[in-house]
Amino acid sequence: MMRKILVALALAGFAWAFLPLVFEAGVIGEPGQLASSYLENSPKDFAAANVVTAIVVSYRGFDTLGEVAVLFAATAGVGSLLTKKRLGIAGEKIPMQNATEVLRTATRLLTGLLIMFGAYIFMHGHLTPGGGFQGGVVIATAVLLSLLSSPESHVAHGLMTAVESLSGASYVGLGLLGAFLAWGFLDPRALPLGRIGALLSAGAIPFIYSAIGLKVGAELSGILEALKGDRE
Amino acid sequence: MIVDLAIAALGLFMAGAGIGAIKTKSILVSIILSGGVSLAASVVFLLMGAPDVAMTEAAIGSALTTVVFLYALARSRQADSETSDMPIDNPAKDSTIPPVDSSLGQTETGAAS
Numbered sequence: 001m002m003r004k005i006l007v008a009l010a011l012a013g014f015a016w017a018f019l020p021l022v023f024e025a026g027v028i029g030e031p032g033q034l035a036s037s038y039l040e041n042s043p044k045d046f047a048a049a050n051v052v053t054a055i056v057v058s059y060r061g062f063d064t065l066g067e068v069a070v071l072f073a074a075t076a077g078v079g080s081l082l083t084k085k086r087l088g089i090a091g092e093k094i095p096m097q098n099a100t101e102v103l104r105t106a107t108r109l110l111t112g113l114l115i116m117f118g119a120y121i122f123m124h125g126h127l128t129p130g131g132g133f134q135g136g137v138v139i140a141t142a143v144l145l146s147l148l149s150s151p152e153s154h155v156a157h158g159l160m161t162a163v164e165s166l167s168g169a170s171y172v173g174l175g176l177l178g179a180f181l182a183w184g185f186l187d188p189r190a191l192p193l194g195r196i197g198a199l200l201s202a203g204a205i206p207f208i209y210s211a212i213g214l215k216v217g218a219e220l221s222g223i224l225e226a227l228k229g230d231r232e
Numbered sequence: 233m234i235v236d237l238a239i240a241a242l243g244l245f246m247a248g249a250g251i252g253a254i255k256t257k258s259i260l261v262s263i264i265l266s267g268g269v270s271l272a273a274s275v276v277f278l279l280m281g282a283p284d285v286a287m288t289e290a291a292i293g294s295a296l297t298t299v300v301f302l303y304a305l306a307r308s309r310q311a312d313s314e315t316s317d318m319p320i321d322n323p324a325k326d327s328t329i330p331p332v333d334s335s336l337g338q339t340e341t342g343a344a345s
Contacts, residue, residue: 137292
């Protein structure tokens with residue numbers, strides 16, 4: 001009884017704290033000081049059509065590097081914990097049910113399209129909504145579909161490790177290029193900015209976001225493969 | 233005005249699905265319902281003018297997280313049925329239902345597809 005009263009009190013407290021947000025929800029007409037400064041400066045500074053990408057990759061680029069590092073640590077943890085040996089099923093063969101004909105046919109049709117769409121999302125991150133993280137997740141979805149449709153198959157480990165470490169190294173390398181050729185670490189103006197709206201514009205942003213996309217896609221594919229539970 | 237109404241309706245759906253996810257007895261249903269909450273949240277983000285966040289929420293929240301939960305559910309049931317014959321303290325399972333056999337793990341993975 002006491003517990004129920006405490007829970008109700010806690011819920012009422014949350015409701016009271018969040019109630020003002022209900023009336024402020026929706027699209028705000030006037031951007032604040034920081035937001036308008038970003039909106040004005042990012043096309044001039046970086047020639048990026050998508051202001052969100054300019055913020056994520058350039059103004060807050062160091063945070064994004066940290067996020068990628070966190071994701072890498074999470075992948076390493078999942079990969080080292082979810083092995084057959086640790087799960088106590090070393091040497092055993094897990095019986096797998098075969099996928100249905102519908103799933104197999106749809107996977108053959110969709111896998112290529114999904115990988116292409118993911119690559120499109122991260123290559124056009126500086127022009128249209130989306131970017132490395134979203135594109136990487138779409139690519140991981142393609143890997144998931146093929147894992148589901150043929151349960152006996154494996155993700156090519158060497159390829160995934162190579163893609164993951166090469167893209168991570170090139171991300172840091174592009175950041176260092178910014179430190180030497182432009183104003184600081186992860187400054188995308190190390191490469192020519194180009195015309196706003198073109199595919200090869202916004203300096204190093206499309207290359208950085210492509211590296212992030214490949215890295216995220218490889219890492220999430222690794223997590224999905226580890227969760228399948230038959231990793232040696 | 234229409235956008236506000238749509239956001240309110242989606243909010244109500246999210247609240248209902250969230251309560252349903254807590255109240256339901258089946259873990260599978262509550263995983264699907266929490267995926268639905270994320271899907272509705274991504275539409276709300278889109279209506280509020282944040283397509284980047286909407287894409288992230290739709291891809292990670294409603295697709296990948298749901299799949300990871302389903303995999304974990306399948307694996308835990310498999311591990312339970314392998315290691316012990318004791319009845320497991322599982323809120324998803326009434327005592328009237330017989331213990332889970334090893335084939336159930338695979339059917340859950342099939343349901344994820």
